[in-house]
Amino acid sequence: MLKNITIIGSGVMGSSIAQSFAVNGYSVTLNDVKEEFLKRAASRITENLSIMVEESAITEEQKEKALVNLSYRVNLQESVQEADFILEAIPEVIELKWDLFDQLETFMKDDAIVASNTSTFPVTKLMEKASFAQRMMITHFFNPGHLVPLVELVKHEKTKPEVVQATMDLIRNIGKSPVLLKKEISGFIANRLQTALMREAFYLLREGVADARDIDTAVIDGPGFRWAFTGPIEIAEFGGLDTWQRVFDNVAPDLDESKGAPDVINELVSQNKLGTKTGKGIFTYEGNEVTERLDTRDRHFIQLGKIKNHKE
CATH class of the missing domain: 1.10.1040.10 (N-(1-d-carboxylethyl)-l-norvaline Dehydrogenase; domain 2)
Incomplete structure (x- = not known):
């Protein structure tokens, strides 16, 4: 069962995706390269949650629990070493993603599922220099990630069926609507x-x-x-x-x-x-x-x- 979630990249998308998991009871680590990025993300998440309370979408108690479920770290190894599900939401630069995946190969658990929020690169391109295609997925959220239900899923040809199913179940568990593409295509659906x-x-x-x-x-x-x-x-x-x-x-x-x-x-x-x-x-x-x-x-x-x- 997937319990510990790590989101890498604390920008608008990364922070809102982290919020979606935290509100639904998951333990979430939000990682980025600078403390100042994480502080901005924490402020953004708190503001988003407050609006949801004002609009009666969640209660004040749910907001506080979500904030407790969130932790913020700069150290990548500490962020991913216990994660069951790792989702990258870093800038759309393929070299940055390849470098991150190279580091993940060293730090993450052998059974951790890795996902990308990319809307630019096909999963075959993402895995060009990595060896964990069997547990790799694209999970493309839409801005604002904590509010828009759709998440497009794309699997690698080597992705195990149980990884696809676990990812689908996880996305449904946070109240989203997963759509699985049957083939790679630019721009998805x-x-x-x-x-x-x-x-x-x-x-x-x-x-x-x-x-x-x-x-x-x-x-x-x-x-x-x-x-x-x-x-x-x-x-x-x-x-x-x-x-x-x-x-x-x-x-x-x-x-x-x-x-x-x-x-x-x-x-x-x-x-x-x-x-x-x-x-x-x-x-x-x-x-x-x-x-x-x-x-x-x-x-x-x-x-x-x-x-x-x-x-x-």
Whole structure:
């Protein structure tokens, strides 16, 4: 049974994943290379938990228990030597991941499961220089990791079936929805679907079909509203496959077919207008607007999660 969890990398994703395990009763060690990174992560987790208490998603007692379940360490060997499940959430630089896996081979238990939160590299690439492919998984969480239910799982061809099952069970035990890919493919499932939608959104913006706010509203209050409870394949079946056959035949020929980032994004990046990171992108963010919008987003996610859990 998997009891002791170690998360390596205490950024936004690593800290929120650690929080998800801690809230659900697991003993969690959060590791990073600097104490200052861990202090920021501890503050972020405490704030996230406080919002969940305010929104009645957890109790004050559950918050305190979660904080007790968390420990923070810089020393990698101490962080992983007793871990049953090790999840790396370090920067998406393959050389950094290879170096980490090399160290894990020395420090971790022989039966520890290793997972990566990567959204960039296939599992075969991750294991190119490692010898523990039989107990390796990709577990791709989505930001914010403590609130979004989906976790995409990808196994190596050598991954043992019992490792896959143990990982699936673990992810379910923390209230997530694991989806296992049957084959490797770039972008996995969700990011491929999301990229296709965003490509068309930026095409509509470039063509002047509507302004950015209206395009976002069209998604939020249209497909997005339905997608919270009904997926695209089921939507097609509810609408009738014959109807969607005609939709595809009529609309598909006019969809954007570009193979790279949209020109709008390329232009803004060249001007260092990166969105919330720099305070300006398509939209402009002033004062505490980013913090306030993230707070509102997370509270909405919490309430949506409560509705979905009640439905199930």
